[in-house]
Amino acid sequence: MATIPELFSAQVPRYTSYPTAPHFHDGVNGTVYRDWLARLNPDEPLSLYLHIPFCDTLCFFCGCHTSVVNHYGPVRDYCRLLEREIALVAPMPAWLPVQHIHWGGGSPTLLEPDDIARLTAAIHTAFDIRPDAEFAVEVDPRGLSRETVQALAKGGLTRASIGVQDCNIEVQRAINRLQTKEQTITAMEMLRAAGVASINLDLIYGLPKQTLPGWQQTLDFVAQLEPDRVAVFGYAHVPKFKKHQALIPQSLLPGLDERFRMAELARNFLSGCGYVPIGMDHYAKPGDSLAQALESGALARNFQGYTADPARTLIGLGASSIGSLPQGYVQNVANVPAYRALLAENKLPVARGFRLGKVDRIYREIIETLMCTLKVDLDTVARRYGVSKAIFADAMKILEPMRIEGLVSVEGNQILMEKAWPSAVRLAASAFDQYLPRNSAAHSSSI
Numbered sequence: 001m002a003t004i005p006e007l008f009s010a011q012v013p014r015y016t017s018y019p020t021a022p023h024f025h026d027g028v029n030g031t032v033y034r035d036w037l038a039r040l041n042p043d044e045p046l047s048l049y050l051h052i053p054f055c056d057t058l059c060f061f062c063g064c065h066t067s068v069v070n071h072y073g074p075v076r077d078y079c080r081l082l083e084r085e086i087a088l089v090a091p092m093p094a095w096l097p098v099q100h101i102h103w104g105g106g107s108p109t110l111l112e113p114d115d116i117a118r119l120t121a122a123i124h125t126a127f128d129i130r131p132d133a134e135f136a137v138e139v140d141p142r143g144l145s146r147e148t149v150q151a152l153a154k155g156g157l158t159r160a161s162i163g164v165q166d167c168n169i170e171v172q173r174a175i176n177r178l179q180t181k182e183q184t185i186t187a188m189e190m191l192r193a194a195g196v197a198s199i200n201l202d203l204i205y206g207l208p209k210q211t212l213p214g215w216q217q218t219l220d221f222v223a224q225l226e227p228d229r230v231a232v233f234g235y236a237h238v239p240k241f242k243k244h245q246a247l248i249p250q251s252l253l254p255g256l257d258e259r260f261r262m263a264e265l266a267r268n269f270l271s272g273c274g275y276v277p278i279g280m281d282h283y284a285k286p287g288d289s290l291a292q293a294l295e296s297g298a299l300a301r302n303f304q305g306y307t308a309d310p311a312r313t314l315i316g317l318g319a320s321s322i323g324s325l326p327q328g329y330v331q332n333v334a335n336v337p338a339y340r341a342l343l344a345e346n347k348l349p350v351a352r353g354f355r356l357g358k359v360d361r362i363y364r365e366i367i368e369t370l371m372c373t374l375k376v377d378l379d380t381v382a383r384r385y386g387v388s389k390a391i392f393a394d395a396m397k398i399l400e401p402m403r404i405e406g407l408v409s410v411e412g413n414q415i416l417m418e419k420a421w422p423s424a425v426r427l428a429a430s431a432f433d434q435y436l437p438r439n440s441a442a443h444s445s446s447i
């Protein structure tokens, strides 16, 4: 029977969708997407995700779809393409209502104020943006200007997510991301002064040269700033897919045991500071909408991670963006020239996607529930879909070593993550993944 280190050495997805993106295929194309869009319920609010795949410099750890630009020309050109895509997606049955907007990347904060204004205007022309809509943006604090913050605030910015990662200079050198504490503090001050009510800080454990005492100092710094949320991601090291990550030598990376200790230190420390743990890697102040969503059972998971956004439809805009509709998932082409070429022909720039079948929906619900609440009642899911619990027999067999090692408990029809092991939830979720090749090396370490 597998030991705990053996179990954690399995490489499993982060389940920001199910099935996960590697299983999308080109059977879902622009024509299928157009049909799905036409069937959206015009009375049901949806969400928008807009991707800016550019950064000023490349952090060696980065797992996002982005590239470095040395001058602004390609970014401006890309913004015009985005405007075109927004207008193309929009002719739907009606002027659809939008409750949540998220700009991610890459670094949306490298956009010039004029482009921020043009993109927000394009979105407001194409959709019915509700007056109380949430507008969240991912922020690189290095070089963030007051003009950028003001342009975003004018566009209705309500939430900002700032990348911090780690404050230690040795770690920062090893990841090619030099960022002073003052840069983080100034970014927070500017955003708060501009009226942005909610601020999240991103941290990563498992980075090269990280030590437990250094990690504690990063946590101390973050706690002093009193952000509304903190995301504590485990570093996903997949140099096979993200070639630049090979610039981080394996020998500098903390081992599984240290990764576990860092995750545990963050959980204990942030809980001690009054933050509510959300799922496997988020922390929120008790009054924050994420903590409230967890309490009310409304917490969800999408491509941006944990969310309080209840929308069933997320429209992805921009190269590589993934959208989620009641029928399934769609992903745009990742390569900007290909994105430009499709838009030039007035085609939706879809590369692939996935149409959800009934069985997919069953496992999707189990995986999302587990990832969000760290427990799931199989009986409830089986009854909702009118299937026998017997279909879960194989998954239960895969879970058995985790139960024996005390990572999960099984009480009747309920599967619960053990209190000390929330970070094992990806592993437990993977037992229900019908598409995961067992013993695959395609994902990152599960802790």
Ligand SMILES: C[S@@+](CC[C@H](N)C(=O)[O-])C[C@H]1O[C@@H](n2cnc3c(N)ncnc32)[C@H](O)[C@@H]1O
Residues within 6 Å of the ligand: 061, 062, 063, 064, 104, 105, 106, 107, 138, 139, 140, 141, 161, 162, 163, 164, 165, 202, 203, 204, 233, 234, 235, 236, 237
């Ligand atoms: C797209 S970045 C946006 C923030 C902005 N570009 C910045 O870096 O400040 C979103 C977050 O993803 C996380 N991230 C990126 N690559 C990662 C990886 N390989 N493993 C774990 N987290 C990662 C980082 O914490 C980063 O802040």
Ligand code: SF4
Residues within 6 Å of the ligand: 054, 055, 056, 057, 058, 059, 062, 063, 064, 066, 105, 106, 107, 140, 163
């Ligand atoms: S972590 Fe942020 S700033 Fe660094 S390369 Fe990735 S997207 Fe760009």
